[in-house]
Amino acid sequence: MNQSIDIASIRAQFPVLNEQVNGKPLVYFDNAATTQKPHSVINALQSYYQHDNANIHRSAHTLAARATEHFEATREMLKLFINAKESAECIFTKGVTESINLVAASYGKLVLKPGDEVLLTEMEHHSNLVPWQRICAETGAVLKFIPVESDGSIHLETALACINSKVKIVSMVWVSNALGTINPIQTIIETAHGIGAKVMIDAAQAASHFKIDVQALDCDFMALSSHKLYGPTGLGVLYGKRELLAAMPPYQSGGEMIKEVFLTHSTYNELPYKFEAGTPNIADVIAFKMALKFVSDIGHDSIASHENSLYHYLLNAINHASLKQLKLIGTSSNKIAVQSFEIESLHHFDVGLLLDASGIAVRTGHHCTQPLMRKFGIDGTVRASFAIYNTTDEIDYFIAALQKICHRIK
Ligand SMILES: *Cc1c(COP(=O)(O)O)cnc(C)c1O
Secondary structure (H helix, E strand, O other), X not given: OOXXXXXXXXXXXXXXXXXXXXXXXXXXXXXXXXXXXXXXXXXXXXXXHHHHOOOOOOOOXXXXXXXXXXXXHHHHHHHHHHOOOOHHHEEEEOOHHHHHHHHHHHXXXXXXXXXXXXXXXXXXXXXXXXXXXXXXHHHOOEEEEEOOOOOOOXXXXXXXXXXXXXXXXXXXXXXXXXXXXXXXXHHHHHHHHHOOOEEEEEOOOHHHOOOOOHHHHOOOEEEEEXXXXXXXXXXXXXXXXXXXXXXXXXXXXXXXXXXXXXXXXXXXXXXXXXXXOOOOOHXXXXXXXXXXXHHHHHOHHHHHHHHHHHHHHHHHHHHHOOOOOEEEEOOOOOEOOEEEEEXXXXXXXXXXXXXXXXXXXXXXXXXXXXXXXXXXXXXXXXXXXXXXXXXXXXXXXXXXXXXHHXXXXX
């Protein structure tokens, strides 16, 4: 276990971890769906509404100035967090879903012609699939898929072979939410650029595990989600290179995204405001800064090292417990701390209920990846996913609960 971080003091920052569920202490293993929030984030939300609540960017009064300053401070912190060249390349959205919809509807519609290809993988979250299906239907472009192997990984050579001169956009997940697989995005980005394609990265799961450097990666767009990163729900980020964002038409239209409005036409605001129509999610943006600070203060290396050691502890424990009825789904060696599995002759939803009776929260179902589940010939899995505040004691308790479930069906 990592010596340099004190997990007990980290746990103490998360009030929800004191909850009892069905008379048992909560064991929260559903972090790939959403992470819990530290005191600093919760306090920032309350503090904004208590002391600073005002609409931003448009007023002379003090509260509005304060709210604007805090709001824009998050953007500055975000720029550092992902190493963007400038904060104007960071756009606030509702989440990864909206970030991808924005790129598909604005950039996709701008560049795609009949016969062009949009390349995804077979492991995409529905939010990186359905928007592209719709824009392809509209533009006559064709969707292509990098296949997923039986261990839940993609082969780099197979992926590179899919990148031909018809491909205009590659949009892919960095880390699979359903399986935990880490994809070789760096080489794919380089190869795609070699033929003039642009690359969008879904970093929803990656952002809490890897230090992100969008300039080093050289991706064209990246989507992040606050709520998978210890921040509030309903908030995400679209990073895009300035020259691309500047050339793209607005996504939504209304207040804030305009420069001048006449009755018959309008001119648009500069970046990033061109893509932030309407009153944004001010409180959550302000609180998100504390989430970024939480992650940065601990450091990605420490977080990854703790989570990886938990993950290896889990795999060992599963082996030692000889849970014969348990089948792992997603067994690539290059993964984050996410494990999907099935228990023979039990529906995943029932396994979830039985674990919940012991206070253990896991996700069950298709994890918004129905095509991937179909590929594995199943309709869903049970998924355990770890975060910085999880412990080996919790894993021991989880394994004991799984043993009980397996014994019932013997
Ligand atoms: C959660 C998730 C999404 C959707 O993100 P939201 O911010 O909830 O819209 C997309 N892709 C992956 C890989 C995810 O894990």
